[in-house]
Amino acid sequence: xxxxxxxxxxxxxxxxxxxPRAYLPWAIAGIxxxxxxxxxxxxxHNPGPPPNPGGAALASPAPYAAYLxxxxxxxxxxxxxxxxxxxxxxxxIANHGxxxxxxxxxxxxxxxxxxxxxxxxxxPLSLIRTHQPYVxxxxxxxxxxxxxxxxxxxxxxxxxxxxWNQQYPDIRVIAVQSK
Numbered sequence: 001x002x003x004x005x006x007x008x009x010x011x012x013x014x015x016x017x018x019x020p021r022a023y024l025p026w027a028i029a030g031i032x033x034x035x036x037x038x039x040x041x042x043x044x045h046n047p048g049p050p051p052n053p054g055g056a057a058l059a060s061p062a063p064y065a066a067y068l069x070x071x072x073x074x075x076x077x078x079x080x081x082x083x084x085x086x087x088x089x090x091x092x093i094a095n096h097g098x099x100x101x102x103x104x105x106x107x108x109x110x111x112x113x114x115x116x117x118x119x120x121x122x123x124p125l126s127l128i129r130t131h132q133p134y135v136x137x138x139x140x141x142x143x144x145x146x147x148x149x150x151x152x153x154x155x156x157x158x159x160x161x162x163x164w165n166q167q168y169p170d171i172r173v174i175a176v177q178s179k
Contacts, residue, residue: 053107053122053174057117058107058109058117058120058170058172058174059107059122059172059174060174061172061173061174062105062173062174062175062176064097064099064173064176064178065172065173065174065176067095067096067097067098067099068093068094068095068096068097068104068173068176069093069094069096070091070092070093070171070173071091071092071094072091072092073089073090073091073168073171074089074090074091075087075088075089075090075168076088076090084158085159085160086156086157086158087156087157087160088135088154088155088156088157089108089154089155089157089168089169089171090128090135090152090153090154090155091152091153092150092151092152092153093125093145093150093151093153094149094150095145095146095147095148095149095150096147096148097147098147099147099176099178099179100144100145100146100147100178100179101140101144101145101176101177101178102140102141102144102177102178102179103124103139103140103141103175103176103177104124104125104140104145104173104175104176104177105122105123105124105125105173105174105175105176106122106123106124106125106155106171106172106173106174107120107121107122107170107171107172107174108120108121108123108155108157108169108170108171108172109169109170109172110160110161110164110165110169111164111165111167111169111170112161112163112164112165113163113165115165118161118163118164118165119159119160119161119164121157122174123155124139124140125140125153125155125173126138126139126140126153126154126155126156127139127140127142127143127145127151127152127153127154128151128152128153128154129142129143135154137153137154137156141177144179155171
Protein backbone atom coordinates (compact mmCIF):
# COMPACT_ATOMS: atom_id res chain seq x y z
CA UNK A 1 0.00 0.00 0.00
CA UNK A 2 1.51 3.38 -0.90
CA UNK A 3 2.34 5.64 1.93
CA UNK A 4 -0.46 7.98 2.89
CA UNK A 5 -3.07 5.73 1.28
CA UNK A 6 -6.24 5.13 3.19
CA UNK A 7 -6.69 1.39 3.76
CA UNK A 8 -10.48 1.79 4.31
CA UNK A 9 -11.05 3.34 0.88
CA UNK A 10 -12.53 6.46 2.44
CA UNK A 11 -10.55 8.86 0.34
CA UNK A 12 -10.53 6.64 -2.71
CA UNK A 13 -13.30 7.89 -5.04
CA UNK A 14 -13.08 4.82 -7.26
CA UNK A 15 -14.99 2.65 -4.82
CA UNK A 16 -18.01 4.54 -3.44
CA UNK A 17 -19.70 2.86 -0.53
CA UNK A 18 -22.90 1.00 -1.35
CA UNK A 19 -25.99 1.83 0.65
CA PRO A 20 -28.35 -1.05 1.39
CA ARG A 21 -31.71 -0.72 -0.40
CA ALA A 22 -34.92 -1.26 1.48
CA TYR A 23 -37.25 -3.27 -0.78
CA LEU A 24 -39.84 -4.06 1.88
CA PRO A 25 -41.56 -0.61 1.91
CA TRP A 26 -41.83 -0.69 -1.90
CA ALA A 27 -43.32 -4.18 -1.84
CA ILE A 28 -45.88 -3.17 0.79
CA ALA A 29 -46.82 -0.03 -1.20
CA GLY A 30 -47.27 -2.13 -4.36
CA ILE A 31 -49.54 -4.60 -2.58
CA UNK A 32 -51.66 -1.79 -1.08
CA UNK A 33 -52.07 -0.14 -4.50
CA UNK A 34 -53.01 -3.46 -6.10
CA UNK A 35 -55.65 -4.05 -3.40
CA UNK A 36 -57.12 -0.56 -3.88
CA UNK A 37 -57.35 -1.08 -7.65
CA UNK A 38 -58.99 -4.49 -7.15
CA UNK A 39 -61.61 -3.05 -4.77
CA UNK A 40 -62.41 -0.22 -7.20
CA UNK A 41 -62.79 -2.64 -10.10
CA UNK A 42 -65.00 -5.01 -8.13
CA UNK A 43 -67.32 -2.29 -6.82
CA UNK A 44 -67.60 -0.40 -10.09
CA HIS A 45 -68.61 -3.48 -12.07
CA ASN A 46 -71.62 -4.30 -9.87
CA PRO A 47 -74.42 -4.01 -12.42
CA GLY A 48 -77.27 -3.49 -9.92
CA PRO A 49 -80.78 -2.99 -11.18
CA PRO A 50 -81.20 -1.36 -14.56
CA PRO A 51 -81.95 2.37 -14.32
CA ASN A 52 -85.28 2.04 -16.16
CA PRO A 53 -86.48 -1.55 -16.38
CA GLY A 54 -89.23 -2.33 -18.84
CA GLY A 55 -87.62 -1.03 -22.02
CA ALA A 56 -89.74 1.59 -23.78
CA ALA A 57 -92.84 0.66 -21.76
CA LEU A 58 -93.40 0.52 -18.03
CA ALA A 59 -92.01 -2.48 -16.18
CA SER A 60 -94.34 -5.16 -14.87
CA PRO A 61 -95.90 -4.37 -11.51
CA ALA A 62 -94.56 -6.08 -8.42
CA PRO A 63 -96.75 -8.99 -7.23
CA TYR A 64 -97.44 -7.19 -3.92
CA ALA A 65 -98.59 -4.07 -5.82
CA ALA A 66 -102.08 -5.61 -5.92
CA TYR A 67 -102.27 -4.85 -2.17
CA LEU A 68 -101.24 -1.20 -2.55
CA UNK A 69 -103.54 1.67 -3.44
CA UNK A 70 -102.23 5.03 -4.66
CA UNK A 71 -104.78 7.85 -4.26
CA UNK A 72 -105.32 11.57 -3.70
CA UNK A 73 -102.73 12.59 -6.31
CA UNK A 74 -101.93 16.24 -6.84
CA UNK A 75 -99.13 17.96 -8.70
CA UNK A 76 -97.31 21.23 -8.09
CA UNK A 77 -94.24 23.06 -9.35
CA UNK A 78 -91.70 25.41 -7.87
CA UNK A 79 -89.07 27.61 -9.49
CA UNK A 80 -85.65 28.51 -8.21
CA UNK A 81 -83.91 31.86 -8.48
CA UNK A 82 -81.65 30.34 -11.12
CA UNK A 83 -84.59 29.49 -13.37
CA UNK A 84 -84.78 25.78 -12.61
CA UNK A 85 -88.12 24.07 -12.03
CA UNK A 86 -89.07 21.14 -9.87
CA UNK A 87 -92.29 19.21 -10.30
CA UNK A 88 -93.84 17.43 -7.33
CA UNK A 89 -96.38 14.64 -7.23
CA UNK A 90 -97.92 14.17 -3.80
CA UNK A 91 -100.39 11.49 -2.84
CA UNK A 92 -101.28 8.68 -0.47
CA ILE A 93 -100.27 5.03 -0.54
CA ALA A 94 -102.26 2.45 1.43
CA ASN A 95 -101.00 -1.01 2.38
CA HIS A 96 -103.93 -3.46 2.26
CA GLY A 97 -101.69 -6.53 2.49
CA UNK A 98 -100.20 -8.46 5.39
CA UNK A 99 -96.56 -7.33 5.12
CA UNK A 100 -94.73 -4.36 6.63
CA UNK A 101 -93.07 -2.46 3.80
CA UNK A 102 -89.52 -1.13 4.12
CA UNK A 103 -88.93 -0.12 0.50
CA UNK A 104 -90.99 0.69 -2.59
CA UNK A 105 -89.67 1.37 -6.09
CA UNK A 106 -91.96 3.02 -8.58
CA UNK A 107 -91.94 3.96 -12.23
CA UNK A 108 -93.52 7.17 -13.44
CA UNK A 109 -94.31 7.75 -17.14
CA UNK A 110 -95.09 11.20 -18.51
CA UNK A 111 -96.88 11.01 -21.86
CA UNK A 112 -96.60 13.39 -24.81
CA UNK A 113 -99.47 14.77 -26.89
CA UNK A 114 -99.55 11.62 -29.04
CA UNK A 115 -99.98 9.36 -26.00
CA UNK A 116 -96.43 7.97 -26.22
CA UNK A 117 -94.16 7.89 -23.18
CA UNK A 118 -92.09 11.08 -23.34
CA UNK A 119 -90.19 10.44 -20.10
CA UNK A 120 -89.97 7.42 -17.81
CA UNK A 121 -88.32 7.56 -14.40
CA UNK A 122 -87.63 4.81 -11.88
CA UNK A 123 -87.16 5.98 -8.30
CA PRO A 124 -87.68 4.97 -4.69
CA LEU A 125 -90.87 6.20 -3.06
CA SER A 126 -90.28 8.87 -0.38
CA LEU A 127 -92.75 9.37 2.44
CA ILE A 128 -93.62 12.82 3.76
CA ARG A 129 -92.21 13.23 7.24
CA THR A 130 -93.33 16.80 8.03
CA HIS A 131 -95.19 19.64 6.32
CA GLN A 132 -93.86 22.54 8.44
CA PRO A 133 -91.82 24.67 7.96
CA TYR A 134 -91.46 22.89 4.61
CA VAL A 135 -92.25 19.45 3.22
CA UNK A 136 -89.54 17.04 4.32
CA UNK A 137 -89.45 13.49 2.99
CA UNK A 138 -87.73 10.30 4.07
CA UNK A 139 -87.26 6.81 2.62
CA UNK A 140 -89.81 4.10 3.41
CA UNK A 141 -87.10 2.25 5.35
CA UNK A 142 -87.02 5.11 7.91
CA UNK A 143 -90.77 4.79 8.57
CA UNK A 144 -92.03 1.37 7.41
CA UNK A 145 -95.65 1.08 6.26
CA UNK A 146 -97.49 -1.47 8.39
CA UNK A 147 -100.48 -3.49 7.14
CA UNK A 148 -103.61 -1.36 7.07
CA UNK A 149 -101.65 1.88 7.18
CA UNK A 150 -101.94 4.82 4.73
CA UNK A 151 -99.02 7.23 4.32
CA UNK A 152 -98.40 10.42 2.34
CA UNK A 153 -95.66 10.40 -0.27
CA UNK A 154 -93.82 12.88 -2.48
CA UNK A 155 -92.08 12.35 -5.81
CA UNK A 156 -89.69 15.04 -7.06
CA UNK A 157 -88.72 15.58 -10.71
CA UNK A 158 -86.00 17.99 -11.77
CA UNK A 159 -87.22 18.11 -15.35
CA UNK A 160 -90.34 17.21 -17.32
CA UNK A 161 -90.34 16.90 -21.12
CA UNK A 162 -91.51 19.99 -22.98
CA UNK A 163 -93.98 17.91 -25.00
CA TRP A 164 -95.68 16.57 -21.85
CA ASN A 165 -99.48 16.46 -22.35
CA GLN A 166 -100.17 18.09 -18.94
CA GLN A 167 -102.07 15.00 -17.71
CA TYR A 168 -101.22 13.04 -14.58
CA PRO A 169 -98.48 10.52 -15.35
CA ASP A 170 -98.81 6.76 -14.99
CA ILE A 171 -97.43 5.57 -11.64
CA ARG A 172 -96.63 1.91 -11.14
CA VAL A 173 -95.12 0.05 -8.18
CA ILE A 174 -92.47 -2.24 -9.69
CA ALA A 175 -90.64 -3.47 -6.57
CA VAL A 176 -91.50 -3.87 -2.90
CA GLN A 177 -89.24 -4.80 0.00
CA SER A 178 -90.84 -6.08 3.19
CA LYS A 179 -89.75 -7.41 6.54
